[in-house]
Amino acid sequence: MATSTYKQTGALLAASGICTFRVWAPFREKLALLLPESNATYAMERDGEGYWEVQIPGIGAGTLYQFVLDNDLQRPDPASRWQPQGVHGPSAVTDPAGFSFTDAQWKGMDTADMILYELHIGTFTPEGTIDALTTRLPWLQELGITAIEIMPVAQFPGNRNWGYDGVFPYALQNTYGNINDLKKLVNAAHKLGMAVILDVVYNHQGPEGNYLGDYGPYFTDKYHTPWGKAINFDDACCDPVRAFYIQNALMWLDEFHIDGLRLDAVHAYWDSSALHFTQELAAAVQELEMRTGRKKTLIGEIDLNNPRYITPIPNGGYGLDAQWVDEFHHALHSCLTGEQQGYYEDFGDLALLAKSYADAYVYTGQYSVHRKRKFGVKPDQHAYTRFVTFIQNHDQIGNRMLGERLGVLLPFEAQKLSAAALLLSPFVPLLFMGEEYGEKNPFPFFCSFEDADLVQAVREGRKREFAAFHLNGEAQDPQAEEVFASAKLSWQTQAGEHAALLALYQFLINLRKTHAALRNRQRSNTKVHAPVNNAVLVIERRSPGKEALLLLLNFSKTEQAWHPPSAIKLRKLFDSAGEQWNGPGALAPDEAATGGTMSIQPLSAVVYEMI
Template sequence: MRIGSQYLGNNICKFTLWAPLFKEVAVHLLTPQEKIVSLERTERGYWEGEVAGVEPGTLYFYQIDGEDRADPASNSQPKGVHGPSEVLDSNAFTWNDRDWKGIPVKEMVIYELHVGTFTSEGTFTAIIEKLSYLRELGVNAIEIMPVAQFPGERNWGYDGVFPYAVQNSYGGVNGLKQLVDACHQQGIAVILDVVYNHLGPEGNYLWGLQTYFTDKYKTPWGSAINYDDAHSDGVRNYFVENVLYWLNDYHIDALRLDAVHAIYDCGAKHILQEMAEAVTKYSQDQGRKYYLIAESDLNDPRIIRSQEVGGYGVDAQWSDDFHHILHTLLTKENQGYYADFGKLEQLAKIYCCGYVYTWDYSEFRQRYHGNVPSDCKASQFVVCAQNHDQVGNRMLGDRLTGLISFEAQKIAAAVVLLSPFVPMLFMGEEYGETAPFLYFVSHGDPGLIEAVREGRKNEFAAFHAEGEAPDPQAEETFKRSRLNWDLHRQGKHKILWQFYQKLLQLRRQNPALAKLDCKQLEVSIVEPEKVLCLRRWEGENQVVCWINFDSSVTEISTNLPEGNWEKLLDSAESKWGGEGSNIPQKLNKQDKQVKNQKISLNPHSVVVYTN
C-alpha cells in the first residue's frame, strides 16, 4: 500500500498513515490555511483520507490522539527533522532519461561518494559538474551515501530518521532528481545507500508509533526494527514501499542495503526476500532490471542465492573479506577483526569464490564463520580497497594514502580492478586523496552529542588506538573531510589517477578481464617470495598478472602457456612513477626450452601480460 501524502492534482491530496494502536488520527494542515481533517480508519490499522484545498508546498502534521507528529513517510522536511512535513507533486519534475536502459551490475564500475564532502558546495547539483571527470576515469555508476533526512546539516547519513525524505541541506527532492537525470544522460547509473536496520536517535518520531520497533532483538543502535513480531505487517510494507519509492519516483537504478546482518527476521519469508520480490516485479513492469546490493558480514550465500534454491534473491553483496585481506597484506595491521587476515593464500582463495571464511574458524569471532558460495556468480560480489566504513571508522579517518607507499597504492588498485568481481572505488582514492574521511554529525541534543563522542572512544578501544579522535560534532571535522580536487592534476597524484584509468581501460577492452567468472581463472602463490600469480581467460584471450607484495626485488619463473605474450602494464616503469623496470615488453613462449624463463619483479609491483 502506498503511504504518506500523495498529491492527486486539482489541489487534492490523499493521506495514508499506518498506526494500528491509535484511536484517532487527523491531518493538521498548517498552510495555506490552518485546519484539521479527520482520517478514516481502514483495515489492519491504516488511516486514509482525501483532502481538498491542499496544494504542493502545503506543510502538515499528523495529529495522533491529539498530538502533532511529522509524517513517518514524509517526502520532504523543509524545516528539518523536528518540523512539519511538506506535500509534493511527484509528477512536477520533467525527466529527460526516457531512453535510459540502465547498466547491468556485472558491467558496473562503482564510485562511492558522500554528497556533503565530495564538493566544496556539498550539494547534489554540484556533483553534476564532476560527472565528466568520472566518465573520463572509467566510472559508470555512482553510489551515494544515505540522503534520508537527518538532524542538522552534517552527517554520514546513517542517522537518518525520515526514510522517504531527501536531505534538505543537500538540495532536497529536486536536487536529487536533477543529479539522477544528469547521470543517466551521461551514461552513469545511480545506486543509493539506504538504511533498513535502524533509524537515527534524534528526530526519530517512529518510536512514538509503538509498532515499528521491537525489543525481541537488540542491535548496536538499540531495539530492532519490527520485521517479524506482532503488528509487523505495516512495518514491512513501510520499507518495501520505500524500496519502490526510490526506484519509481527518483529513477534510482539500484539500492545498497546497509548492514543487513543487523536486520532481524525469523519469519518464513525474510524481509530481504520480500524486497527482492517487489523489485523483480517492478523490473518486469518497467521492462528493465533494477538491483539490490546488500552489505553483509555474514558470509552467508543465502542472501544472494536465487529464491528458486531457497535464497533471498538479492542481486549482489559487498565482500568485506576482500577488503580485509587486501588491507592487512598492505598495511600489516592486525588489530580487531584484522587479526583473522594477513595470509596471501587468503587472497588467492577469495579470487576463487568471493569469501575468505567459508565455515572456517575465526579467531576474532571465536567461532566458525561463513559458508561456501559455490553456486554464486562472481558478478554478485562488490569489492574494494577502501570505503566509507573502513576509512571513516578509523580514529583519524586515514586513507591508504597515509598508511602505505605509492607503489603499494598501485597494488591496491590492481588487486581490485584485475579481480573477477564488481569493483568499487571510494571517492578520492583514484588520485591518492590526502584529506581524511572523518566521522561527523550535527546533532542538536547536548546529551546525545556527548554520547556519540563517548561511543567513538569505546569503538577505538577494540583496535587499541592511541590518542584523541577529532570531535564528531565540530564543523571543522566535517570540513577536513572534503576532497582536494586540485590534487589529481599534480605529481604522483596525477600518475596514480592515470594508473587507475589505465586499469579500467584494460578491464573494458580485454575479454579475459571484462568477463566476471571465478571459474575462468587460475591463481597461485610463489612462496616465500610473496608473489600472487593470476591468470584469467575468455575464449582465446588470456591475461596473466604477477603481483609482488614483497618489499624486495623478487625473481620468479613465468610459467606462461606457449604463445606470444605482450606486456600491457608494469607499475615499476617510470611513466607510472616507478624506479624503472627490466621486464621485457614481449615474451615468446613457443620454445619449451624457455618456458620457465625468469623475470625480476620490483618491490611492491604489478605486471600484466596478454597473449
C-alpha cells in the same frame, strides 16, 4: 505479492490538487491533520487495518502539515517526503509529477558492467549539494566510472552526517537539495550512460527525530542492533512495517528512476519469518523490473559469509543481485599495511588474499580467531559478478580513529598496486571518492546532533569502538564542524603522484573494459596460484578462444624473482613500476619466452598477455 495489500502512506498529491494524507497508527484513538500555515485541523478516519486517512482539496507542493495524535502529540509524517525545517519540524507536501525525465531509452545496467564509485554528497564537492555533484558527472565518466553509489540521503538531524542516522526514509536531506535536484542528477547520469545506486538503511533508524514509535510498533524488543532498536520485521503487527520499507525502496527505484539500492547491514534485518524481508523486497523489485522493463539492482552489505542472500529466489535464496565482500578488503589491507589489530587479526597472510580471489569469501568454514568460531561457507555456485569488492570505503576509512585513507597509509607504489589488485580482479569493483588520485584528506565519522546527551553518548561510543583496535590517543569529536570540513575532497588531481595515480586508474579501468579476459567473470576462467615466496600472487584470467592474461602482484617490499612457466610466450601490457606512472622503472621485460627468470619491482603489478 504482500506489498500490494497494504496502502501507500504519506501525503499523496494528485494532479487535481486533491491530496490524500494517510498514516498507519493502529493503537491511536484519534488522529487529525494539522495545516499550521492556516491553523486548520481536519479529523482523519481509521480503517480496519489501522490506517488513518483524510483527503483535502487545493493543496500545493510545499504545503506544511503535521499529524496530531490523540489530541496531544504533534508529529511530522513518518512517510514525509520533505522536512524543510529539519527532523523536528513539520512535513511538507511534494509533487511527484513536478519533473519530466528524458531517459526513456535507458534500460538499466547489469551488475557485471558496473564500476562503482561510492561518494558522500556533503563532502564530494565544496558546495556539498546534489547540483554540484551533477556538474562532476562528466569527470567521473571520463575516469571510466559506470555507476555512482550515493551514501544515504534520508533526512537526518542537523546539516552534516554520514547518512546512517536518518529518521525519515522517504525524505531527501534538506541541505542536499530537493527532489527535482535528485531526479535531474539521475536523468543526467543516464544520459551519460551511468547508473545510480542509492544507499538505504532498513536495519534501524537514527536516534534523534525518530518519531516512528509514536505511531505504532515499527520497532521490536525481540532483537538488538549496535545502532538502536531493531525494525519490527517479524513481531506482532509487522506486516505494515515491512510494507512501509518495501514501498520506500520502490519509490526510489520507480519515481526517481534510480537503478539500484545498496542495502546497509542486511545481516541486521532480524527476521525469523518464513518469508524473509530480504526475499519479499527482492520479489517486489523484480515485479517492478517486469512492469517497467528496466533492470534494478539490489546490493547487500552482509557480514555473514552466507550465499543464501545472493541465491536466486527459485533456488531457495533471498534474491539479492550482489553483496559487498569486506574480507577482500581486510586481506589486502593487512598485507599492505601490516595491521593485524581488531578484525584484521584474522588476516595478514598473502595466502588468505589468494583465497579471496579464488572464493570471494576468505572464511568458508574454518576457525576465525576474531569471531572465536568457525565461520562461513563456500559460495562456489555464484559467479564473481555477485561480489562487490573494494580497497577503501566509508566504513573502512571511518572505522579508523583519524579516518586515514590509503593515500596517507601507503607509499605511492603500494597505492598503485592496490588499485591494480582491485581493478584487475574478477569481482565488481567499487572505488571510494578520491582514491583515484590518492586523496589525503581523511574521512572521519561526523554528525551534527542537537541533543546534548546524545552528543556525549556518541563521543564516548567512538572512544570505546577504537579501544578494540588498541589505539592510543584521543578520538576526534564527530560533532565538531572542523571534522566535517576535513573530510571534503581536495580535488588535487593535476600534478605529480596525484596525476600519475589518476592516469593509472583511468588506464586500468579502460583495460578492464576492453580486454575479453578481464570481462569474463566465470569462476572456471580464473586460476589463482599459490603465493610465490609469500610475496607474489599469480593469477590467470582467460576468455576461452579469445585471450589469456597473466597478473603478477608483488606485495613484498623487495624485488622478487619469478620463473615463467614453460610453453608460453608473454607480452607485457602494464607495469605499475613504469616511469609513465611515476614509478622507479620496470624490471619485468616487455616480452618473455619459455623458461628463464624475470625480476619484479617491489610493491608492483604487472600484466602480461599469454600468446
